[in-house]
Amino acid sequence: MAKAKVMAGACGFTSVIKVTKIGKMKVRVQIISACQDLRSLNEDLAEVDCSRNVFGKMIDSVIYQKASKRLKHPDCPVPCAIIKTIQVELGGAVPKDVIIKIDAHG
Known part of the structure; x- marks a missing residue:
């Protein structure tokens, strides 16, 4: 399992992403977050076939x-x-x- 921790910034939410390989090119994505919108992605990403438009152009991902x-x-x-x-x-x-570091004062 691979895991990432994201501190998103102004929204104040920290999220943990867990990805588990369940097949040669299939993964399960789990998002743990106080953000309800991010948690709703768990439904869509319960099984992701990575051979189909995951790593292509951003608009097609x-x-x-x-x-x-x-x-x-x-x-x-x-x-x-x-x-x-x-x-x-x-x-x-x-x-x-x-x-990503953002400085409002240049």
């Missing part, structure tokens, strides 16, 4: 398509974290932190 139907804020970093965690679980990427 099933992860982003499902997220766009459930999440209110397009700046939520969790969909990206889901894809990165899936990559790690499938052996296509090494576990490496992603950091």
Whole structure:
């Protein structure tokens, strides 16, 4: 199982993403979060076939398509974290932190 922790920022929610390989190219995604919208994604991502539009163009990614139907804020970093965690679980990427630092004063 691969796991990611996302501290989303202004919304104040911290989420944990757990990805478990259940087949050669299939995974189960579980999101633990106080955010109800993110938790609703669990229903859509209970079984993800990664051979079908997960890692393609962003507009075609099933992860982003499902997220766009459930999440209110397009700046939520969790969909990206889901894809990165899936990559790690499938052996296509090494576990490496992603950091976004925002400074309003340039």
